[in-house]
Amino acid sequence: MTVKVGDELPVLVKQPTTRQLVQYAGAQGDFYEIHYDQDYARGVGLPGVILHGLLKAGFLGQLVTDWLGDRGTLKSFEVSYRGVDMPGHAYACKGRVTRVDGNDVELEVWGEDEAGKRTTVGTATVEMHA
Amino acid sequence: MSAVASVIDRLRARIGVEGEPVTGVVEAGHVKRFAQAIGDPNPRWEKEAPPTFLVALAPVSLHLSEAEEYGRGWLNGGNRFDYLAPVRIGDRISARGKVADVYEKEGSSGNLLFIIFETNYVNQDGAPVARLRGTMIRR
Numbered sequence: 587m588t589v590k591v592g593d594e595l596p597v598l599v600k601q602p603t604t605r606q607l608v609q610y611a612g613a614q615g616d617f618y619e620i621h622y623d624q625d626y627a628r629g630v631g632l633p634g635v636i637l638h639g640l641l642k643a644g645f646l647g648q649l650v651t652d653w654l655g656d657r658g659t660l661k662s663f664e665v666s667y668r669g670v671d672m673p674g675h676a677y678a679c680k681g682r683v684t685r686v687d688g689n690d691v692e693l694e695v696w697g698e699d700e701a702g703k704r705t706t707v708g709t710a711t712v713e714m715h716a
Numbered sequence: 717m718s719a720v721a722s723v724i725d726r727l728r729a730r731i732g733v734e735g736e737p738v739t740g741v742v743e744a745g746h747v748k749r750f751a752q753a754i755g756d757p758n759p760r761w762e763k764e765a766p767p768t769f770l771v772a773l774a775p776v777s778l779h780l781s782e783a784e785e786y787g788r789g790w791l792n793g794g795n796r797f798d799y800l801a802p803v804r805i806g807d808r809i810s811a812r813g814k815v816a817d818v819y820e821k822e823g824s825s826g827n828l829l830f831i832i833f834e835t836n837y838v839n840q841d842g843a844p845v846a847r848l849r850g851t852m853i854r855r
Contacts, residue, residue, distance in 0.1 A: 600755060613746070613753040614772045618790065630789035639792035640771055644754035647767035651758060659799070663767050666794035708794075 589691050589714065595653040595681035600645050602637055604673045610641045632670060639667040642677070642706045646695045649679040650710045658691070658714035665695075665708035675700050681710075689714045720820075720827075723785045727818040727831065730780070737812045738774035744805045746772065765803040770837055770846055771795075774811035786829045786854045793830065793851030801845045808840040816849065829854040 607621045619626035620636060627635045643665045650660065671677055681695035690713055697706035742765055750772050751761040758766075803809065817832040835848045 606753065606755070609749075610753040613750040615775075620789065632789075640768055640795065641754065643795055644756070644766070644768045648754060648756040648758070651756075651760070651767065660767055662796070662798045664794070664796040667792055 589683055589686055591683050591686055593683040595649055595693070595695070598645065598649045598652065598679040600677045600679065602641070602671070602673045602675075602677055604635060607635060607637065607641070607673055610638055610644075614638070614640060616640070634672055636670040636672055637677070639665075639706070642667065642671065642697050643708075645677065645679050646681075646697060646706065646708060646710075649681055649695060650693065650712075653681070654712055656715075658689070658712045661711045661713055663708065663710045665706055667706055669699070669703060669705035671697070671699055671705050684709075689716055720786060723782055724818060724820060724829065726782050727780065727815070727829075730815045731818060732814060732816075734812055734814045737810045739808060739810045740773045742769070742773065742803060742805055742807045742809060747805060763805055765805070767797060767799075768795075770797070770803065770809070770811070770835075770848060773809055773837075774835070775813070780815070780831065783829065783831060783852075783854055789855055791853040791855055793853045795851075796849040798847040799845070800847070801839065801843050803837075803839070803845050807845075809845065810838050811835050812838075823855070826855070 611617055611621050620632055621638055622635055624634050678698045681693050684694045685692035693710045695708045695710055696704045699705050747761055747765055750769055751766055813833055813835040816834040819830050821828050831852045833850045837846045839845050
């Protein structure tokens with residue numbers, strides 16, 4: 587299957603829960619209270635506990651590796667967190683091919699909240715196997 | 717000198733100073749729990765580490781208690797990973813981090829302090845496997 591500019595990655599929809607945030611906190615070793623303690627999160631001005639930025643990066647990493655399979659190698663992956671996301675709300679991961687230069691492929695990836703706002707945006711570069 | 721300026725000066729003095737290397741083995745059980753936490757069932761993670769796993773192996777931001785004198789909370793601004801070689805289960809990875817930059821910026825609801833961290837990961841053969849650049853924000 588040839589990769590071409592404009593190709594869309596199959597959408598990956600996540601349904602994060604507070605339980606998942608605790609699970610992720612343990613797996614990464616990030617115990618910052620804003621991810622599991624509602625009072626603490628509100629105390630620092632957040633609407634409640636929020637998803638770890640790196641959990642959202644993990645979702646987008648899954649989006650890319652699911653699409654890529656064993657057709658190529660991930661060379662770089664970059665994400666910016668533009669907004670907070672809360673458990674109990676669907677989080678849709680999307681992406682598309684923005685550049686193809688021989689075996690080098692560039693992707694635009696992003697995560698959307700339920701209102702369609704891109705709260706995480708990023709890029710990935712992959713080298714397709716010849 | 718204001719308290720804020722002094723915090724920023726002290727943090728800026730850390731720019732470029734590398735921390736002690738932190739070494740960890742990429743354990744099958746740890747990678748499995750990490751992939752499960754993301755909800756990623758790809759059987760590939762039985763043999764290698766998923767793209768963001770290295771953040772679980774060593775602290776990604778040096779503990780800068782001084783920075784906590786600024787603002788009231790941390791925000792993650794972004795992460796960039798560069799992959800140089802595969803990270804497989806059983807690899808012994810050394811991570812070495814440093815502060816790459818510190819600067820203050822005006823935000824829509826007050827000033828923000830940006831701290832850029834860089835971590836280099838090397839495997840048991842001394843081969844660089846990845847670089848991570850992270851932007852942490854105090855607000």
